Amino acid sequence: MKAMVITKFGGPEVFSEVEMPDPHPGPGQVSINVTHSSVGLVDAFFRRGMIPMLQPPFVTGLEVAGTVRELGEGVTDFRIGESVVTLSLMSLGGYATVTIADALLTISLDGVIVDPAQAVAALPNAVTAYLALTQIAHLQKGESVLIHGAIGGLASMFPVVARSLGASRVVGTVRTAAKLDAARELAYDDVFVADDFPAVVGDERFNVVIDPVGGDILTASFGVMAPLGRALLVGNASEKEASIGSNMLWGKSIAVLGFSVGPYLQANPSAGRPAAKAVLKILAEGKLELPVTTLPLADVAEAHRRMDAKEVTGRIVLKS
Incomplete structure (x- = not known):
C-alpha cells in the first residue's frame, strides 16, 4: 500500500510517500481500501509533536471512507466491498490506501446515496x-x-x-x-x-x-x-x-x-453506531453538506499548508 508518512515533527514538508506492506485486521477489526481521508486540525497537532502519542515515522489520519477489504475474526456485520466510513481511528493510519478500523467504529453506507468525500468530511x-x-x-x-x-x-x-x-x-x-x-x-x-x-x-x-x-x-x-x-x-x-x-x-x-x-469512543465504542444512525438520515437528506476541497493523497503537504495558513473553508479531503 501507499502511505504518507510523517518522517519527523515539523511543518507540512515532513510528509514522505512510502510503500508499506498491506495491513491485516485483527479480531473485531476490518481493513478498508481507502478512497478518501479527511484532514483535520488534530492531524497538524500530531505532525508538530503537540500530541505525543507516537514518535516518527508514523501515518496520521483519523477518518476515512472506502470499501471493506478484509474482515477480522468475529466480524459478521460487514461484507467485502461494502461502502463504509469510519469514526475516529485512534490507531491513526488514514493517510494511506489501506487502513485498519475497529468494526464498532465503522459505519455502513450501503443504501445511502452520498458522495464519499462528503461522508468522510461530515459524518464523523x-x-x-x-x-x-x-x-x-x-x-x-x-x-x-x-x-x-x-x-x-x-x-x-x-x-x-x-x-x-x-x-x-x-x-x-x-x-x-x-x-x-x-x-x-x-x-x-x-x-x-x-x-x-x-x-x-x-x-x-x-x-x-x-x-x-x-x-x-x-x-x-x-x-x-x-x-x-x-x-x-x-x-x-x-x-x-x-x-x-x-x-x-x-x-x-x-x-x-x-x-x-476519540478517547470517548475508545472507552465507549458501542456509542458510535447509535449516534451515526441518528445523523445519517440528515446527511443523506443533504442537510449536513459543507464546502469540501479534494486533493490527491500525494498532495498532503499542500493540504497541511492550507490548513496551517487558515485558508480552508469547510474541510480538506485527500483522494487516494
Missing part, C-alpha cells in the same frame, strides 16, 4: 456533535446555542444537529468578515465576527456555548451564558489558555465541560 464530525450535545452538554428542547469558529469542519456540524435535537436558536462567530458569507450558508440564525463579540450579542444569553477555538473568546463567552449554561470545549485552535476562575463558575451557576471524541 456530525457524530461528534451529536455525542457532545447529548452526552456532555445535555441540550434540551428550546435552548439556545452559540458556536465559535462557525465554519470549521467540526463547528459547522453543530447547527443542524442542534436543531434536530430541538434547539430554538443557533448563533455563530467567525474569525473575519470574509468568512461571513460562507457561515450564512449554514443553519445559523445569526453570524458575527469574533472581534465584535461579545458586545454584538447585546443582552442575549445562551444555554450552550460550543467552542473549538479557546483562549480569549472562551473567556468572553462566560459573560453571555444563561444561568445553568454549559460551555463545551471541543478543541483549542487558538492554542491559548482561557481564564477560568472557580468563583466565576459558582457565582454565575455555569459549567465548563470538555469533549474529545
